[in-house]
Amino acid sequence: MVDGLARALRLTPAEHTYLRNITLPRRRAGEPDPDPRPRVRPEIQQLLNAMAGMVPACVYGPAMDILAWNTLGTRLGIDYAAIPEERRNGPLLVFLDPRLREIHPNWAEVADEAVAGLPSPSRPSPSGLVPPPALAAVHLLDATGNFPYFHSLPRWRQWRERAMEVRMSGTEGGFVRRIGLFQSTAINMSQMCGIGPFVTIPLMVAAFGGPQAVIGFVAGAVLALADGLIWAELGASLPGAGGSYVYLRQAFQYRSGKLMPFLFVWTAMLFIPLIMSTGVVGLVQYLGYLWPDMTRTQGDLVGLGVIVLVIGLLWRGVEHIARITAVMWCVMIASVVLVIVAAFSHFDAGQAFTYPDHAFELTSGHFWTGFAAGLTIGIYDYLGYNTAAYMGAEIKDPGRTLPRAIVTSIAGIMGIYLLLQIGTLGVVDWHEMTDPDSVASQSVASAVLEETWGKGAADVVTVLILITAFASVFAGLLGGSRVPYDAARDRVFFRPYGTLHPRHRFPVLGLATMGVVTAIGFLIGRHTDLATLIQLLTTVMVIVQALAQVVAVTVLRRRQPGLRRPYRMWLYPLPSVVALVGWLVIYGYADKNSPGRHPIEWSLAWVAAGGVAFVLWARVEKVWPFGPKEISEEYAAGADPDTEGGARGPAHAAGGTVDGADGPDGAVSPGAPPPPTAP
Numbered sequence: 001m002v003d004g005l006a007r008a009l010r011l012t013p014a015e016h017t018y019l020r021n022i023t024l025p026r027r028r029a030g031e032p033d034p035d036p037r038p039r040v041r042p043e044i045q046q047l048l049n050a051m052a053g054m055v056p057a058c059v060y061g062p063a064m065d066i067l068a069w070n071t072l073g074t075r076l077g078i079d080y081a082a083i084p085e086e087r088r089n090g091p092l093l094v095f096l097d098p099r100l101r102e103i104h105p106n107w108a109e110v111a112d113e114a115v116a117g118l119p120s121p122s123r124p125s126p127s128g129l130v131p132p133p134a135l136a137a138v139h140l141l142d143a144t145g146n147f148p149y150f151h152s153l154p155r156w157r158q159w160r161e162r163a164m165e166v167r168m169s170g171t172e173g174g175f176v177r178r179i180g181l182f183q184s185t186a187i188n189m190s191q192m193c194g195i196g197p198f199v200t201i202p203l204m205v206a207a208f209g210g211p212q213a214v215i216g217f218v219a220g221a222v223l224a225l226a227d228g229l230i231w232a233e234l235g236a237s238l239p240g241a242g243g244s245y246v247y248l249r250q251a252f253q254y255r256s257g258k259l260m261p262f263l264f265v266w267t268a269m270l271f272i273p274l275i276m277s278t279g280v281v282g283l284v285q286y287l288g289y290l291w292p293d294m295t296r297t298q299g300d301l302v303g304l305g306v307i308v309l310v311i312g313l314l315w316r317g318v319e320h321i322a323r324i325t326a327v328m329w330c331v332m333i334a335s336v337v338l339v340i341v342a343a344f345s346h347f348d349a350g351q352a353f354t355y356p357d358h359a360f361e362l363t364s365g366h367f368w369t370g371f372a373a374g375l376t377i378g379i380y381d382y383l384g385y386n387t388a389a390y391m392g393a394e395i396k397d398p399g400r401t402l403p404r405a406i407v408t409s410i411a412g413i414m415g416i417y418l419l420l421q422i423g424t425l426g427v428v429d430w431h432e433m434t435d436p437d438s439v440a441s442q443s444v445a446s447a448v449l450e451e452t453w454g455k456g457a458a459d460v461v462t463v464l465i466l467i468t469a470f471a472s473v474f475a476g477l478l479g480g481s482r483v484p485y486d487a488a489r490d491r492v493f494f495r496p497y498g499t500l501h502p503r504h505r506f507p508v509l510g511l512a513t514m515g516v517v518t519a520i521g522f523l524i525g526r527h528t529d530l531a532t533l534i535q536l537l538t539t540v541m542v543i544v545q546a547l548a549q550v551v552a553v554t555v556l557r558r559r560q561p562g563l564r565r566p567y568r569m570w571l572y573p574l575p576s577v578v579a580l581v582g583w584l585v586i587y588g589y590a591d592k593n594s595p596g597r598h599p600i601e602w603s604l605a606w607v608a609a610g611g612v613a614f615v616l617w618a619r620v621e622k623v624w625p626f627g628p629k630e631i632s633e634e635y636a637a638g639a640d641p642d643t644e645g646g647a648r649g650p651a652h653a654a655g656g657t658v659d660g661a662d663g664p665d666g667a668v669s670p671g672a673p674p675p676p677t678a679p
Helices: 002-009 013-023 042-050 071-076 090-096 098-103 107-116 133-144 148-152 154-169 181-192 196-208 211-237 244-256 259-290 296-314 318-345 365-382 398-425 444-452 455-480 483-489 508-527 530-559 574-588 599-621
Strands: 057-060 066-069 667-670
Touching (some): 042 057, 042 066, 181 318, 181 398, 181 455, 196 211, 196 259, 196 365, 196 398, 196 455, 211 398, 211 530, 211 574, 244 530, 259 444, 259 508, 259 530, 259 599, 296 455, 296 508, 318 398, 318 444, 318 455, 365 398, 365 530, 365 574, 398 444, 455 508, 483 508, 508 530
Antiparallel strands (some): 057 667
């Protein structure tokens, strides 16, 4: 009853423990720890004895151990007192005791139902104990072949496959922490240095009107580093699957309930895959260098095929994904290094550093409009430094790994981008980059290689760039697909998104949905303007995610001062101020940089639509503002809800208990002996 009440109230692990301490009998000082096997209270045994003249009855524990019985129950079935306690388990007796096969002519059906009574291997038991010895015994029987008909039971085959997966992964449920520092950094950098700089260098030059466009990459790096420090503190202290969703839920739950995380997921389901779609657009754009006669329709089909291939590769276990990502990261580094080396082997400093008149006229409105456009393009190129944070529940030692991966990836890509930008400007005349009929405006890296090392080398490096673009889309969808999963687990988004693949343990519906949106965004980008699409996506992201997280860091420091913070932002609050100013510049100049497109108005309209959707959803779910606010500080309690068996609510409840047994309570079950059913 106590555990059931805790689940109904969705208490945190610390609150659950406190409730048990004040309601259940405590041990006196010096007493040994109680037997982990539950024991019924004397009152329950008296109730069973009183029922002996009317109905056979027994009490099952959460793991289907037989805890108590009355005399009539033993007369109709098995004398439980004669059975050793460690073998006194319902499902185990179904398989081991020949008398039950005599009692039940339909024994195969009974045995299949008994498997349904086994605790799910994907969840911990209500008490947090390891699976009972009965499960090990059943595994032994299956392994030795003493019961060959086990394999004919449908539920047993399903249960055993899941149990083997859990045994191999070393966890009882949820995500598995398998991704280390190198793989986290590789995921971030492959997403950051994808196709972005190879297609946006001409856009940056056009925004600034000359080689002073390098300012845009420097400004973008400063904003990325300041915002990255925000992500590092939040990711280290709140290492859950979903990234921003977790941070906003924890920070804003006190005043607006679930509104902010809902709005984030609402927008993330749009802007994350659409950002990935720009990568596919760039991939097809570079493919045009190798396939100059490619028609628009052929390009569309190629892009859609790439998206299908990415989703297919992601339809695997994360341990395979980590290896694939590491390989793709190495290819990305090779392609970038080759372009940089080629550029500096024929570098013309005069061409790279000769600026047009009034290039740095700070009093000119044109400069600041170009600066805002360049900052937008620059931060778009750096986006991805947070990808590993979206996978916080799968990162080893996230308190140390996430900050290091974020800062390392930003610093590394910052140096790469500056070398790439300056080197390109030293080989290709910036006027060619603004000419739509020039190869440099569509495939600037290929133009650099063709100018320096010839057409053959350009073809080879173009292939590497295509692989880099593929890796970028791959890593982005890998991290982004985790966002709706965590929200659905916490009943802040549509519940079907909280389902993991039964074998490979990845969010099925989130990945599928983002794949579809990526395909739609790709087609939109192919038939409109890529720069405008980037502006629209960035504007939506700023208002819901970036600005809210700047506030979230300060809110959490005030609201949860005891929260474990393995990493604290350097020079706080200076990085927050720098990030705030940078994001406001991007948002404030959005309409000027996209005349006639109205990105600010579209972003506000999308957020307003999300607000309406939240009101309708909240009314159905009966949460704030139509119900009480649900305050959850599970990370402050020291638990890891994503991987350590912590429960966030009904979606994580693992079985029920009924008052009557000390420790994990048992359930009174009238009737004959097994077959058992789930309590």
